[in-house]
Each structure stands twice: as C-alpha cells, then as structure tokens.
Amino acid sequence: MADPTGRDEGTGRKPASSGEADLSARLKSLDAKLDQAGARRAETEEPRTRSTSDPGAIGRAFRLSAEFVSGVIAGGIVGYIVDQLAGTRPWGLIICLILGFCAGMLNLMRAAGLAKPARYDADQR
C-alpha cells in the first residue's frame, strides 16, 4: 500500500512504459506472494480445525458415536421428566425421543463439520 508514494518521492514520475512493466512485475510477485500466504494459511488452518476433534479413526468414531447417542439419551431424559411433571404418559417420551434423535443428528453433523455451527459454537476457531 505504501508503494506508490515511495515511487513518486524517489524519482518523480517514471516513464509510462517502464512504470507499466514495473507495475506488472510487481503485480506478478504480489500474486505469487498471496498464493504462498494462502497456501501457508491453508496448511496451518486445516490441522487446527481438525485438532479439536480427535486425530485417528478410532477417536473420531468414538467422538461421533458419543455425539449421536448423547442426543438421543438427552431427549429421552427430557421426555421422561416432562411425562412425570405433566402426566402425559407416553407422548412426552415419544415426541422428545424423536426431537432427541434430531438433536443427535445435529450434533453429529456439527461434529463432522457438515452443518453450520450454532452461534454458540461459531467462535471456537
């Protein structure tokens, strides 16, 4: 960004042809640098997002299965409590189990990185 001022105060105005060549060369080198920086960032970012989940297939399998099962269990517990409090014997459990299934699926897709993270997960970086 500081380049144009630097050029102007150096030798005044340069000839158009050399200025253009200069500019295109600088653009090319800038492109190359941007590509490099992008590649480096991709390299460093990629394992960072992955490292919140466990490396290795077994760890991943455990993590994903725990995410899904816990959603269903949480739904079941909520349904049972709703039934106890409201006396709607089978219906709270049935509906909350289905909703728990949905929550488990949501957990699963978030853990696998397929769904958009919720707002409260958004800045886990």
Next chain:
Amino acid sequence: MASPIEQFQIKTIIPGVGFSNSSLFMVATVAVVVGGLLLATSRRAVVPGRAQSVAEMLHDFVAGTLRDATGSEGMKFFPFVFSLFMFVLTANMLGMIPGFFTVTSHIIVTFALAMLVIGTVVVYGFMTHGTHFLGLFVPSGVPGWLLPFITIIEVISFLSRPISLSLRLFANMLAGHIALKVFGGFVVSLASAGVGFALLSPLPLLMAVALTALEFLVAFLQAYVFTVLTCIYLNDALHPGH
C-alpha cells in the same frame, strides 16, 4: 482366567463411610498431582530442572489451550481447567498401571466432572449475561414457523453436552481396558490349550503390547479432548451469541 470386567468392580474398603477402591484411587490421583507439582516446583530455579520443566510444560500446554479457545479473559478459569486436566490425565495414567483401578472408567465419575463443567458454564453465563445467555438457544436466520422446533432441538442439543462429554471419556477408557484384558486373557488361554495352540499365543501378546501403546495415547488424548471441550463450553459462557 479373570473376567475382563472384573477390574471395574467397586469394593468397599472402609465400610460405614463408603470408602471404596474408587475413592482410594481418586485420593491417590489428587495426592500424585499435588505432591508431584509441589515437588517439581519446590526449587523454582530460573533454569528449570527436569521435573520443573515438565510442570512448566503442562502449565503452558493447558494455558495455551485455554487462551486459544476463550481469549485472555478466559484465563480466570485457568485453575479450574488445569485441575480438571491434571485429574483426568493422572487418573487415566494411573489406570494404565497393571492392577490399578481406573477411576475414569466409571460413568458416574466422568458424568460428575462433566456436570461440574456445564454447571460452571450455566451459572457463570447467567451471572454475567443474565437472560441474554438464553439467546444461545435461538439461532438466527431461521423461518418463523420452524423456530420453536429448532429452539427445542437446540436446548436438547445443549443438554446432551454433559452426556457426550462424559460418555466419550468413559467409553474410551472402558473399551480400552476391556480390550487389553481380553487380549491378555487370550495369551493365557491359548498357552494352556495344548502345544499347537501354545505356538499361537505370542500373537495376541503382540496385540496386547500394541494396544498398551495405543491406550497410553488414548489416555492422554481423552484428557486433552475433555479439556478442549471444557474450554469451548466456557467460551459460550463468556461470549454467548456473537
């Protein structure tokens, strides 16, 4: 041959007060953590010795994890997160010593730890943000008629966090220890099954050796994952709804 799940049995050591082998190993874990860290930091040299540099490494490791996830204002939770990490890590590692009881292979222990984490998140979230903390359950950009369903699903998803947090640590430790015991049992039963089978008995032994190495990795990894998820959940309490 011992049953593979016999190692998880709770035996009361002191009746009356209900002091069991699980309690004994919890006390042992705390004693190892506190004693080890006190011993390691007793010299407090500028150029750290071996023990002191391990203690400093552990400190920097947890501090870095916490700062990455929550930023610098999350550092007030550092004592909590560090104790949690050291307890889980030491309990897992103590469990790897043959004949020792693995505290974290019981779901009630890991669930208690997870409830401690979620309790801290909820209490701190409501204390600092009040009802704004509830905005966590209402996602943005959802059509109006879908909002009640999504909100209920988000609430259940939030409630499932302590369960998944505890389930993961518990299932890893339980499965690993059972697998180790089963392969160890194969060695014994093959060796005593006759000459032909006895020649095969080194094979499960090799597997048991490999599994032991894997279990040490899992023991560390699960303590780390528990800590990372704790930090992520604490981050919700610090900055809900960005």
